Amino acid sequence: MTTTVAPTASTPAPSGKTSGRSGKPRAANLIRMLPLSPAIGLMLVFLAGPILYCVYAAFTNMALTGTGAANVKFVGVDNFRKAFGSGAFTNAIWLTLVFTLISAIIGQNTLGLGLALLMRKSTKLVRNFVGTAVIGAWVLPEVVAAYLLSAFFNDDGTLNVMLHAVGLPGQDWLYAAPIIAVSLANIWRGTAFSMLVYSAALSEIPKEIEESAEMDGAGGWRRLAFVTLPMITRAIMTNLMLITLQTLSVFGLIFAMTRGGPGTKSQTLPLYMYEQAFSFSQIGYGTAIALVMLAIGAVFSLIYLRGLNSEAA
Amino acid sequence: MIARDRMSKLASNLILLAIGVLFVLPLLWVLFASINRTAGLRVEFPTHPTLGNFKAVLNTDTTYRPVLNGIILCGGAALLTMVCAVLAAYPLSRFRTRFNRPFLLTVLFCTGLPITAVMVPVYGLFVQLNLVDTLGGTIMFMATSALPFAIWLTKTFMDGVPISLEEAAWVDGAGNMRALRAIVLPLMWPGIAVVLIFTFIGMWGNFFVPFMLLLSPERLPASVSIFTFFGQYGEPNYGQLAAYSLIYTMPVLLLYLLLSRKLGGAFALGGAIKG
Numbered sequence: 001m002t003t004t005v006a007p008t009a010s011t012p013a014p015s016g017k018t019s020g021r022s023g024k025p026r027a028a029n030l031i032r033m034l035p036l037s038p039a040i041g042l043m044l045v046f047l048a049g050p051i052l053y054c055v056y057a058a059f060t061n062m063a064l065t066g067t068g069a070a071n072v073k074f075v076g077v078d079n080f081r082k083a084f085g086s087g088a089f090t091n092a093i094w095l096t097l098v099f100t101l102i103s104a105i106i107g108q109n110t111l112g113l114g115l116a117l118l119m120r121k122s123t124k125l126v127r128n129f130v131g132t133a134v135i136g137a138w139v140l141p142e143v144v145a146a147y148l149l150s151a152f153f154n155d156d157g158t159l160n161v162m163l164h165a166v167g168l169p170g171q172d173w174l175y176a177a178p179i180i181a182v183s184l185a186n187i188w189r190g191t192a193f194s195m196l197v198y199s200a201a202l203s204e205i206p207k208e209i210e211e212s213a214e215m216d217g218a219g220g221w222r223r224l225a226f227v228t229l230p231m232i233t234r235a236i237m238t239n240l241m242l243i244t245l246q247t248l249s250v251f252g253l254i255f256a257m258t259r260g261g262p263g264t265k266s267q268t269l270p271l272y273m274y275e276q277a278f279s280f281s282q283i284g285y286g287t288a289i290a291l292v293m294l295a296i297g298a299v300f301s302l303i304y305l306r307g308l309n310s311e312a313a
Numbered sequence: 314m315i316a317r318d319r320m321s322k323l324a325s326n327l328i329l330l331a332i333g334v335l336f337v338l339p340l341l342w343v344l345f346a347s348i349n350r351t352a353g354l355r356v357e358f359p360t361h362p363t364l365g366n367f368k369a370v371l372n373t374d375t376t377y378r379p380v381l382n383g384i385i386l387c388g389g390a391a392l393l394t395m396v397c398a399v400l401a402a403y404p405l406s407r408f409r410t411r412f413n414r415p416f417l418l419t420v421l422f423c424t425g426l427p428i429t430a431v432m433v434p435v436y437g438l439f440v441q442l443n444l445v446d447t448l449g450g451t452i453m454f455m456a457t458s459a460l461p462f463a464i465w466l467t468k469t470f471m472d473g474v475p476i477s478l479e480e481a482a483w484v485d486g487a488g489n490m491r492a493l494r495a496i497v498l499p500l501m502w503p504g505i506a507v508v509l510i511f512t513f514i515g516m517w518g519n520f521f522v523p524f525m526l527l528l529s530p531e532r533l534p535a536s537v538s539i540f541t542f543f544g545q546y547g548e549p550n551y552g553q554l555a556a557y558s559l560i561y562t563m564p565v566l567l568l569y570l571l572l573s574r575k576l577g578g579a580f581a582l583g584g585a586i587k588g
Contacts, residue, residue: 032408032489035400036416039460042397046457047423050434057434115332121325130333137336139569141518143539144343144558151346151551152339156355162338188339196582220321241425249427252520256540270429277433286433293430301425305418 057287064281079288092272104247107187112194138192146256149185178266182254201235241304346555366556383534387516390455395509398463403493406471423461446528459512470504514565535561
């Protein structure tokens, strides 16, 4: 199995046939690029199209019912003004930040790195068992994972049974601390991804480097901080960016566990957008929120690209 | 030194085991509830284990049709993704043109976009194109949403196939597509299988896209029809829900087992992603 380092866009492809500057006619070039057309076609229609439509609709009063349904009008930045002035929207932004911070940046990332590090020093049997358990949680369908964790966090659920067993008070976690419960659920479901990325990155560190650091008397933590981690900075950046983006768009897990409730206590941006656009039929306003989410995603994506580029340069 | 090594190994094992147990715990409920006729949300081993729940859900409306729909939907979309991704990856991996870099950057940028956010405008687009509630439209959208990542991964795997073999074929007069089919694909089939299986697993679990784009109960895949257990009748039958969840999960578990037996498992994917 090849595990070649993914070349960034700036590293040249292993190309034997260079073209363009070599004076080949343009037509030959175009024919060569022809296999790209199905992918480009699909992405233009089903990705670029909706995004452009989103940019348009976000500035209109489009709706499924009422005045916005009959005649769609351009309303300027009204939707955005309405959003940023609304308590529900700021609540959703805030919850999205908490959810992303706890479940992705702290939870999945740290736990994934920890698992990958520990796995290097463990026996094969333990490693296989833990790897299977963590990856098992990851391949489970979203909604099934949501039900399992609803049951786990429920009043009569496994978590409370365990807490009672050691004499701690239990509670209905989905009511008392819904955003914490869904964050933990997302850690449970998503840690495998970080674990895999870090396992792959760690496996490429030459053994001699860490051994020589050990010879020089660097203890476990110092070795980790000054030798191991700096060598996988790139994997850390890639992983953080990818899981942040994945976490920003989590919908099914939260929807199936709490539907954003109780009240709006776990209503992150995707759920707020869904409610506005479809439960309340405000397509224009819903797309404005979608545009905000796309903008957040785009900013993260650009930071990620810059990181990859400057590393390779 | 050796004693310390052994200590740290023991500690690593114990911590790992503890984390592993935490990951397994939530699974206990579904296993116990599925064989318990009177299951609730409490985790308990049934006093009279039974297969009744499985018998109750194994019928066309509840299980067979949604699972079949899921296979058509996700299988079709994963295949479409793969075909487009392989075709796109070939010129990107083999020829250097001024077009490559901007295209790859765009692809990478697209992998970062939250698909959830696009769903509202996509629904609008589907209404305009009359594609709402059609399997074909949903397949095309699902394939598109998986494409950027699939192109990226496929290109990475394809870069690992040395170009020298194709050069010989080119000299012999084979066209690009022929070289791709006869030389590159056979050499990178494990990579293709990894991308294909993970694309399928991701789609199989996806709830939001089919939930938004399909309406008729007879077209819904398993990921959405699972909601019918909650219906209008209040408390769902948790035992049947658990049994159904297990059946619905089975295909991806089998695929994953296949992947880990033959292809180095998910670790191959980690290697391609880490950048």
